[in-house]
Amino acid sequence: MSNMGNQLISNVFKALAHPTRIQIVKLLRNGELCVCDILPNLDSEQSNTSQHLTVLKNQGIVESRKDGSKVIYSVKNKEVYEMVDLVEAIILRQIEETKTSLSNR
Amino acid sequence: MSNMGNQLISNVFKALAHPTRIQIVKLLRNGELCVCDILPNLDSEQSNTSQHLTVLKNQGIVESRKDGSKVIYSVKNKEVYEMVDLVEAIILRQIEETKTSLSNR
DNA sequence: TTATTATATTAGAAATATCTAATATGGTGA
């Protein structure tokens, strides 16, 4: 019934359940980036972005290292990319279905 | 920047961001089930379970059909199973890492 | 040292998700 594992699993999904955090993952797909390079690609405040990065880090999705005064983030578990791709596949199929059901009336 | 697609993607992750909904997906992995057979396997109220099923359905993760007075649910987009497996892989790796870092002191 | 840049942390307000309890709907069988 109420399973510890399901809690852990849903925590990872929860970390990905925000558009800004998806955008961050997509940005990191081309390689590691410092916060200073992530910031201008998002429309969210510096402090808010920092909080989103923390959420991703807490679930092991990204990791970070310091480089002088900068902090460099990268994706830690590459499975995340596959997950995003799978979701996109689901969405595309849903859209096709919607189109079909619209033309059938 | 603020991308429509990221919103759609995060909506799917959000649908999976709850332990009860993960449990439902796992139950359906063995095949379709009526609500009456899902209910006793969860520890959440009937009305609450119904709401969770609606969330999954709204994101195209499950679908349903009627059979007499019963409603049968099944997973609609099988990618969901892969996603759960990928998350489990991430979690296992994180646990290994934690174990290692604990023994190294 | 002091100022500056890069990033993180905090507190609290606002938005959203979740749960419970009550009620509604719709099919089935007496």
Added chain:
DNA sequence: TCACCATATTAGATATTTCTAATATAATAA
């Protein structure tokens, strides 16, 4: 028809997330 079973819907209370604004920290440069 009436009563019953299976499921969905609703309203409102509670819990959780998200955001903003202010402040803290830490590295570097002047």
